[in-house]
Amino acid sequence: MLAATSILKSPAVLALAFGLAVAGCAKKDKLPDNSGQLGLNGSEAPGSPGEFTTSIGDRVFFETDSSVLTSTARQTLTGQAQWLLKYPNYPITIEGHADERGTREYNLALGARRAAATRDFLASNGVPRNRIRTISFGKERPIAVCNDISCWSQNRRARTALTAPQG
């Protein structure tokens, strides 16, 4: 509780989150900004999955039919790696996803490629590979459902999911 309160009180965190949210809304045609759809929720305890999501960002986005990590994605993942090394108890599952503008089988493989690229980057930044599991959902689990480039680009993603700490 104490930790959560201190985060909430930190004007820097709020300003950062707000700035990212505004930036996310402003550039509709480009890849979505990580915090764009996450809202202003700064009340997460340090070291919690909630804090990971709000302060680092749990997902990165890809260009159409690509599994190449963009510079923004690499920035996010660098932050993820630092956080994950600081809190080494979380097993990690990386979910790879594709947008709906592809065929089902190919998208399963494309989501797997994105998850693998994400895992490789985290591993090259020191996160032990054996901590990281990957899974692809292809186009089966969109988060944005409009018929628009802005939605499709939010769906081309890899999400770093933290399961509960073990032990």
Added chain:
Amino acid sequence: MFSILQKFLISLIAIFAFATTSNAWIEFDITRGNVEPLPIAIMDFQGDKVAQDISNVISNNLRNSGLFKLTDSAAFIQKSLDVSGRPKFEDWRVLNVQALANGAVSKLADGRLRVDYRLWDIFASEEVFGGKRLEIEAKFWSRAAHIISDKIYEGLTGEKGYFDSRVVFVDESGPKNKRVKRLAIMDQDGANVRTLTRGSDLVLTPRFSPTRQEITYMSFEGGQPRVYLLQIETGQREVVGNFPGMTFSPRFSPDGQKIVMSLQQEGNANIYAMDLRSRNTTRLTSGAAIDTAPSFAPDGSQIVFESDRGGRQQLYIMGAGGGEPKRISFGNGRYSTPVWSPRGDLIAFTKQSGGQFLIGVIKPDGSGERILAEGFHNEGPTWAPNGRVLMFFRESPGAAGGPKLYSIDLTGRNERRVQTPSFASDPAWSPLLD
């Protein structure tokens, strides 16, 4: 020997040839489209309500094939015909009816149904086939109707029918970002829908065994996306093989003894075959590419699949044991989900081009590409057992959008919605049930 449908078309061509001397014989090739439906009549089968139901299913099947125009019974001059009698041919000729089917349904002592039926060539004043009889459990009355539909179709076209068959598909419910997917099976005409899985696990791409009442599909059960086998009648399930990664996009070999599928390892997907008896697995493709959607030629000698090895999704053919694949698609766009026709003459595919998702067919040598269906999103064709009709799903855009099933014939004509209880995707047509 010409079938009645062919003779009818020849007569039309003769008339057409008088009017204009060019292009006359194009009409003859029923794979090329512009088929004039053959006018036929189905007299209501004699008997109680089930006889009426059987007659209706037969009429719907033949009408939906697009090859026949059913004469309205209100116009019939001869109102009744005993199944052992002969029609008054002149009464049907004046209506330009080319063929007439009639029959009778009776109940046997053990409760089964007996169906007698006949098919008449009106202008030749003779039977196409003589009195045929089938006996079947009363609860399977619609199967009797489908079997008779196939006999009539074959009698009139000279080709096997496709009505006594089923379709397995994915039933979709719930909002787009939380879709619940269940395997479901139905008759080819959309009747008798039954779900096969409960919806607790994401399931995709079911495919029929060519030899058994069995399907293979992909499930995310236990958070492990893998290929499964499911016995339709018993509900018994098993994982196919023990692979170190996601397995997906399964399909049976024509003899039902093997499953081909993709195995995901790191960023690459390669195609593997597994023998269902010995459980031996063989890797058929290799390299840093996405190789998926394998489909056997009906003689089992070759496999068509999609690969992005050349930069983006294209169709390739290799031997059933692997080897250097040969690319067959060279048009403008991305080609995927190839499926070999049961006749062997064509391969159907999904094509992404100009922001659209199209359904098309191409010859195995890469020539003769034709697009059958266009639009925002058409995907995943499957062949009717006679290779004359395709089914696919069409997805509508946006939050309220979802997939629906459609059928279309090989000529690109006669596109029809196949009714399902809710959204439906990934259809796969069974062989004829026999």
